[in-house]
Amino acid sequence: MTISNITSSLGNFEILSPEEQDQARKKTTGGVGWVPPHWISHPVPADYDISTPPWIRPEAGAMSLVGVNVVDVESSKIHPSQTVKIKAGKIVSIEKSQFAHMQEDGWESINAGGLYLSPGLIDVHTHITAVPATNPSAIFSTNLADTALKTTYVLKGMLYRGFTTVRDVGGATRHYKEATEQWLIPGPRIFQGGPVLSQSGGHGDDSDRDDISLRNGPHRGAEGYVADGVDECLRAARKLMMAGADHIKICSSGGVASLTDKLDSEQFTVPEIKAICDTVRMMVTAHCFTSQGARNAIEGGIGGIEHGHLIDDDEVLKLMAKKGVHLTPTLIVQELLARPPYNAIIPPSSREKLKLVIDGGYKVIKRAHELGVNIAYGTDCFASMQPCQLSEFDLRATVLPSDVILKQATINGAKVLGMEGKIGIIKEGAAADLLILSSNPLEDVTILNKPLQYLKGVIKDGRVVKSTVDGLRVEVPLV
Numbered sequence: 001m002t003i004s005n006i007t008s009s010l011g012n013f014e015i016l017s018p019e020e021q022d023q024a025r026k027k028t029t030g031g032v033g034w035v036p037p038h039w040i041s042h043p044v045p046a047d048y049d050i051s052t053p054p055w056i057r058p059e060a061g062a063m064s065l066v067g068v069n070v071v072d073v074e075s076s077k078i079h080p081s082q083t084v085k086i087k088a089g090k091i092v093s094i095e096k097s098q099f100a101h102m103q104e105d106g107w108e109s110i111n112a113g114g115l116y117l118s119p120g121l122i123d124v125h126t127h128i129t130a131v132p133a134t135n136p137s138a139i140f141s142t143n144l145a146d147t148a149l150k151t152t153y154v155l156k157g158m159l160y161r162g163f164t165t166v167r168d169v170g171g172a173t174r175h176y177k178e179a180t181e182q183w184l185i186p187g188p189r190i191f192q193g194g195p196v197l198s199q200s201g202g203h204g205d206d207s208d209r210d211d212i213s214l215r216n217g218p219h220r221g222a223e224g225y226v227a228d229g230v231d232e233c234l235r236a237a238r239k240l241m242m243a244g245a246d247h248i249k250i251c252s253s254g255g256v257a258s259l260t261d262k263l264d265s266e267q268f269t270v271p272e273i274k275a276i277c278d279t280v281r282m283m284v285t286a287h288c289f290t291s292q293g294a295r296n297a298i299e300g301g302i303g304g305i306e307h308g309h310l311i312d313d314d315e316v317l318k319l320m321a322k323k324g325v326h327l328t329p330t331l332i333v334q335e336l337l338a339r340p341p342y343n344a345i346i347p348p349s350s351r352e353k354l355k356l357v358i359d360g361g362y363k364v365i366k367r368a369h370e371l372g373v374n375i376a377y378g379t380d381c382f383a384s385m386q387p388c389q390l391s392e393f394d395l396r397a398t399v400l401p402s403d404v405i406l407k408q409a410t411i412n413g414a415k416v417l418g419m420e421g422k423i424g425i426i427k428e429g430a431a432a433d434l435l436i437l438s439s440n441p442l443e444d445v446t447i448l449n450k451p452l453q454y455l456k457g458v459i460k461d462g463r464v465v466k467s468t469v470d471g472l473r474v475e476v477p478l479v
């Protein structure tokens with residue numbers, strides 16, 4: 001044994017040579033045990049790779065989960081005792097388990113007998129950068145660096161809870177997406193659209209109501225972007241595309257948290273919405289509570305409605321089903337804001353709005369399901385509410401069956417993101433974004449909101465981030 005081997009086994013990674021680093025990369029266990037090159041000695045070999053960022057991990061390893069019960073969210077069935085092989089971040093095969101699968105060369109085999117394998121969860125209405133401010137009198141941090149650093153904590157929490165994909169609908173940029181793609185920070189895969197587009201005085205305009213100077217553009221750090229008229233809307237949408245948006249979010253009705261607009265106010269004219277949709281030709285989704293706001297947004301060409309809790313017109317829901325406009329209700333955020341301690345966040349003037357949207361939320365989720373609208377899982381939790389992200393399961397379970405809700409949090413979310421068949425499903429070729437559970441979520445989806453009891457493992461992109469399963473080693477810890 002060489003000196004470097006002895007010390008590396010003691011955990012002193014600093015003297016690993018480039019060759020030893022290479023060997024670590026080639027192990028079937030991929031990044032497990034990999035140590036980043038925090039130290040190199042001068043003279044540095046001339047062929048040392050400086051084009052790859054040093055935090056890029058070796059390809060995810062080859063792993064075989066044997067004897068696991070596969071949760072088929074599409075058919076609402078369990079396929080018992082399967083061997084699921086994953087390699088380089090993808091699911092490569094699924095077959096009936098045999099004893100020999102526990103001892104195959106090149107595969108790290110895990111005995112997962114009796115456990116359930118579910119696709120990782122997808123939350124399509126999050127605000128990952130809506131982090132608490134250091135100053136306790138403010139709800140959000142508005143400093144970009146402060147926000148970025150605190151968001152690393154939020155992202156780890158989301159993975160811990162089993163969310164392997166999230167869509168941010170106001171605040172995040174492509175930099176957060178790239179950071180988690182590269183595992184610079186552990187977190188779910190991120191889809192982002194930058195700030196929310198709002199008209200002046202709309203849900204995304206949080207400027208001082210007594211300041212009536214005309215200052216359109218980005219507001220509140222990075223979460224709102226105010227534009228008025230077709231030309232400004234076009235310019236704003238194009239700027240957001242330039243910044244790398246995966247989608248655009250607009251506000252087409254009033255909101256609960258915004259102080260200066262009425263819930264039933266119609267925001268943006270149809271020509272403004274149409275201009276945005278025609279320009280970007282990608283997913284445009286609308287913050288919208290009301291039937292009329294939804295009608296305008298659909299007429300303008302949007303692809304999704306966020307919240308939608310006051311849509312009381314079946315014709316609107318039928319139109320959504322027909323046109324494939326997605327619906328993402330967010331029950332939990334309103335329930336949280338309605339009672340202590342979080343009601344302190346909402347000014348008294350907004351509390352009346354809350355009562356309306358809470359009742360409406362349960363009605364619309366049930367009716368939209370009956371009418372065939374694609375409903376996705378969304379939470380909208382912000383600031384110190386983020387840890388309640390799983391409670392949406394409990395609330396939806398009061399009006400819908402478990403298997404329907406699990407679909408919403410997996411394949412339906414994948415549809416919203418244009419990622420059907422690639423995430424939110426266990427099949428060959430899909431991303432290895434997986435949850436290992438000790439109970440069947442198709443029978444009772446609320447077990448997902450008891451992670452200490454039932455969530456035994458979380459794998460994202462083929463890398464284990466959380467595990468209490470024997471032999472399943474954590475590659476990227478979340479602490």
Ligand SMILES: [Zn+2]
Pocket residue numbers: 125126127169170380
């Ligand atoms: Zn929101």
